[in-house]
Each structure stands twice: as C-alpha cells, then as structure tokens.
Amino acid sequence: MPPSLVIFDCDGVLVDTERMANQNLAEMVTELGHPMTGPDCQKLFMGRTLEDVQRKIEELTGKTLPADWPEEVRQRDLERFKAGVPAIRGIVEVLDRLDAAGIPYCVGSSGKYRKMRTTLGSSGLLPRLEGRLYSAEDCARGKPAPDVFLLAAQKMGHAPETCVVVEDSVPGVRAATAAGMRVFAFVEDPACDREAMTEAGGILFENMSDLPGLLLSTP
Structure with missing residues (x-):
C-alpha cells in the first residue's frame, strides 16, 4: 500500500x-x-x-x-x-501526482516558519503547502532527533509507521528513521553523502521524476 x-x-x-x-x-x-x-x-x-x-x-x-x-x-x-528561489525541478509534478492519488503531504523542516514562507513563497509552492508546515522551532530537539517528523504526523493525524519522509540530508534521514518512518533520500546534488545516507537507512534516488513511482509503490 x-x-x-x-x-x-x-x-x-x-x-x-x-x-x-x-x-x-x-x-x-x-x-x-x-x-x-x-x-x-x-x-x-x-x-x-x-x-x-x-x-x-x-x-x-x-x-x-x-x-x-x-x-x-x-x-x-x-x-x-528574496531575490528569488527556484522550486526543485520536478517537484510540482510530484505534488500533482500525490494530489491525483489522494495522498496528503506536508513539510517537516529544521528551518523556521519565516524562512519556509519566504522560500516557498518565492518559488510559488506556498499556496499548496500553507497550513501544512511544521518546523523544528516547535520541538525540543532538531534533526537528527525525530521530533519534527513525529509532530507533523501527529498534527496531520497519521501513525508514524504509515508515513514516508523525503529528505536530502544525513541528519534528516536519521530523524526519519528514528521516527519509525520509511525515508527516501534525494541525492541529485553531487555533494550529498550517499554512503552515510544509506547507512542511516535512506533509500536513495537521483531524479525527482522517479519519486512518484517510488512513493506509490511503497509497501
């Protein structure tokens, strides 16, 4: 499922x-x-x-x-x-596919709300995500602790074990794993530490266009 x-x-x-x-x-x-x-x-x-x-x-x-x-x-x-932040290439199509499949999504970030609203607003993604933003500023601990992902799951009304996280950092992958969630690690950036992400429990993928297939086939 x-x-x-x-x-x-x-x-x-x-x-x-x-x-x-x-x-x-x-x-x-x-x-x-x-x-x-x-x-x-x-x-x-x-x-x-x-x-x-x-x-x-x-x-x-x-x-x-x-x-x-x-x-x-x-x-x-x-x-x-403020000068302009682009959306990650292919992410709009990912959100479109999730909407079409009826799968809800949200954001769990180490960044503060002000930063998220600035960057998501600049990229044009904020209208799709406003009201579903969760930040480590509301948690006792930041990543690699699982707090922000557990907060997001609780607020959205889902059990952690039924959630999937999409991350691009080692602390984020560790946080998702600690929360009991499956995690896909986006490694398009050559500077990503692929070995550490794999060791932390991440399932690596390089192209955002591949993500819908991975998410929709997650067991």
Missing part, C-alpha cells in the same frame, strides 16, 4: 536553497578566521538547526559566538532568498 502521508523536508527537496545557504554560511565562518567552502558547510552542517550549527562552529573555531548569531545567519539568508 502507498503511504498514508508524505512528509517533505523543505530546503533541497522542495526549494533549491541549499547552495545559496551553504555559501552564505561558508562566508560567515571564513570571516571568523576558519576558511570554509559551501560544499564544506553542506557536508558538516546540512539538515541541522542553526543553533546546533553554532555549537559546532564554536568547537571548530574555539570562539564563543553571540547568542543572536543564528538570527544573523537567518537574516542574511532571507536577503538572498
């Missing part, structure tokens, strides 16, 4: 923001005297909350960052995103 609910991560799955956000983060970390590239940041921090990222950067640099540092990162990201 197909899943009763599909939970999508946001960045890198619905909207193509990961490269922009990781380049911004790399510039900010480099300004702290610890040179990093966008792919470096993607490998180390992708899928985590900025509060978790801050703790890890403090470990790397030996510096204590101000309490509002995550908000500074978010503000810089939002300024970049």
Whole structure:
C-alpha cells in the first residue's frame, strides 16, 4: 500500500536553497578566521538547526559566538532568498501526482516558519503547502532527533509507521528513521553523502521524476 502521508523536508527537496545557504554560511565562518567552502558547510552542517550549527562552529573555531548569531545567519539568508528561489525541478509534478492519488503531504523542516514562507513563497509552492508546515522551532530537539517528523504526523493525524519522509540530508534521514518512518533520500546534488545516507537507512534516488513511482509503490 502507498503511504498514508508524505512528509517533505523543505530546503533541497522542495526549494533549491541549499547552495545559496551553504555559501552564505561558508562566508560567515571564513570571516571568523576558519576558511570554509559551501560544499564544506553542506557536508558538516546540512539538515541541522542553526543553533546546533553554532555549537559546532564554536568547537571548530574555539570562539564563543553571540547568542543572536543564528538570527544573523537567518537574516542574511532571507536577503538572498528574496531575490528569488527556484522550486526543485520536478517537484510540482510530484505534488500533482500525490494530489491525483489522494495522498496528503506536508513539510517537516529544521528551518523556521519565516524562512519556509519566504522560500516557498518565492518559488510559488506556498499556496499548496500553507497550513501544512511544521518546523523544528516547535520541538525540543532538531534533526537528527525525530521530533519534527513525529509532530507533523501527529498534527496531520497519521501513525508514524504509515508515513514516508523525503529528505536530502544525513541528519534528516536519521530523524526519519528514528521516527519509525520509511525515508527516501534525494541525492541529485553531487555533494550529498550517499554512503552515510544509506547507512542511516535512506533509500536513495537521483531524479525527482522517479519519486512518484517510488512513493506509490511503497509497501
């Protein structure tokens, strides 16, 4: 049977923001005297909350960052995103197929609501997802803890074991697995850690056009 609910991560799955956000983060970390590239940041921090990222950067640099540092990162990201964020190629067709099959879907993200509404709004996807957005800002723990996916399932009225998650990060795959949900890992980006995603329990796929077939045939 197909899943009763599909939970999508946001960045890198619905909207193509990961490269922009990781380049911004790399510039900010480099300004702290610890040179990093966008792919470096993607490998180390992708899928985590900025509060978790801050703790890890403090470990790397030996510096204590101000309490509002995550908000500074978010503000810089939002300024970049306002210029335009494209939807992931093929995602509109995926949502169309789920609608046609009568399978509900929602979003479970580490990002805050303000960011999701900015990026999804810029991409044109927000009208399809408004009212079905769930953020780690409402949870005690961010990914790789399962909290946001369990919250999404509860709010949408579905048992975790009947849900499927679509992710593009190792922490996200781990979170979905910890929630008892099957997870498809989108690995179109060459910087994705495919081995780690597989080890975490992800079912890898490279083309978004393949996802409807995978979802609709999920046992």
